[in-house]
Amino acid sequence: MSHQPNIRDVAKVAGVSTATVSRTLKRPEKVREETRLKVMKAVEETGFVPNDLARMFRTRESRTVILLVRDISNPFYLDIYKGVEEEAFAAGYKVLMGDARDDDERITHYVDAVREGHADGLILMVGHFPKEMLVCPEKLPPMVVALEQIEHLELPTVRVDNVAAAREAVSYLIDQGHRRIVHLTGPLDEYLGQARLEGYRQALTQAKLPVDEALILPGDFSLNCGYQQMMKLQESGASFSAVFASSDQMAIGAAGALREKGLNIPSDVSLVGFDDTLIASVFYPPLTTVFQPRREIGRAAMALMVETLQSAGDGSDLPSDRLFPTQITVRSSVVSSNGGTRMSLGVN
Numbered sequence: 001m002s003h004q005p006n007i008r009d010v011a012k013v014a015g016v017s018t019a020t021v022s023r024t025l026k027r028p029e030k031v032r033e034e035t036r037l038k039v040m041k042a043v044e045e046t047g048f049v050p051n052d053l054a055r056m057f058r059t060r061e062s063r064t065v066i067l068l069v070r071d072i073s074n075p076f077y078l079d080i081y082k083g084v085e086e087e088a089f090a091a092g093y094k095v096l097m098g099d100a101r102d103d104d105e106r107i108t109h110y111v112d113a114v115r116e117g118h119a120d121g122l123i124l125m126v127g128h129f130p131k132e133m134l135v136c137p138e139k140l141p142p143m144v145v146a147l148e149q150i151e152h153l154e155l156p157t158v159r160v161d162n163v164a165a166a167r168e169a170v171s172y173l174i175d176q177g178h179r180r181i182v183h184l185t186g187p188l189d190e191y192l193g194q195a196r197l198e199g200y201r202q203a204l205t206q207a208k209l210p211v212d213e214a215l216i217l218p219g220d221f222s223l224n225c226g227y228q229q230m231m232k233l234q235e236s237g238a239s240f241s242a243v244f245a246s247s248d249q250m251a252i253g254a255a256g257a258l259r260e261k262g263l264n265i266p267s268d269v270s271l272v273g274f275d276d277t278l279i280a281s282v283f284y285p286p287l288t289t290v291f292q293p294r295r296e297i298g299r300a301a302m303a304l305m306v307e308t309l310q311s312a313g314d315g316s317d318l319p320s321d322r323l324f325p326t327q328i329t330v331r332s333s334v335v336s337s338n339g340g341t342r343m344s345l346g347v348n
Helices: 007-014 018-026 033-046 051-060 076-091 104-115 162-175 191-206 223-235 248-260 278-282 294-314
Strands: 064-069 094-099 121-125 143-146 157-160 181-184 242-245 270-275 288-291 322-324 327-329
Touching (some): 007 018, 064 104, 076 094, 076 121, 076 294, 094 104, 104 121, 121 294, 143 294, 162 181, 162 191, 162 242, 162 270, 162 288, 162 327, 181 223, 181 248, 242 248, 248 270, 248 278, 294 322
Parallel strands (some): 064 094, 064 121, 121 143, 143 157, 157 322, 242 270, 270 288
Antiparallel strands (some): 288 327
């Protein structure tokens, strides 16, 4: 063998994965005797020195992780970043922030950055993943998902129960007497949009209220989308007394459209958001919204990243998911209704 023997050489000779070789050398009691003998024979044949294994992992570490978000301009991610950075600092890591912009090419760019050694792992806060990368998931670098769920990709995840959170928010509006409730959704081809829509439907069904599909407005979490969709709804002449938006950004965009048509919040239309970002508390009137403990979620995501990197180094199982609670932060954007509805003032 013309080059310095490495773990891949041992794995090839033994006919096992590099993770199995690593586990055999570091935790032989966790490996079947047949496998252990096969690996140790390959070590002897190749001349590989086991102590080099630890050195190899150390020299390849950049001590950097990438936090990849949907939209870096959304203030929702600020507290997430703070939590990730605090946990990373304590563990001796640096954090870079990437902006996916719902673009497969950009997502691929950041995955490749980890593959090329510019970072050790990737914390994903995106709702989809390039399909071509899902063909061989075993070739993907260490990754953790925070508050999202990517179809066909099983990764350690920090999450909340989005269905239950949305159901509670809509049930709160129903308890206040509202019967015609608009839902501004997240992207309906992704988990978050689907889960929060399901919670909306469940709340209406449990209250024995009909689900009016005309009041379900597809969205993308952005302020502009909330504004545009609410303008269209008002121009249609639809009647409603409350709005549940899948993000604070969309709720505030919707509020702008309502006010532009002469409606007041909350006396004409009650409004509930999702995320409890800083802007929700300074908005007028202060926005009732679903609180997610974003800073704690960020810390947990980074802790999960460290565990994932350690499991990649010693061949142990991936860490378990973490579930965080949500709650409704009640402010002044909702008032009780007698069951009546408001008709759009935009159609004359």
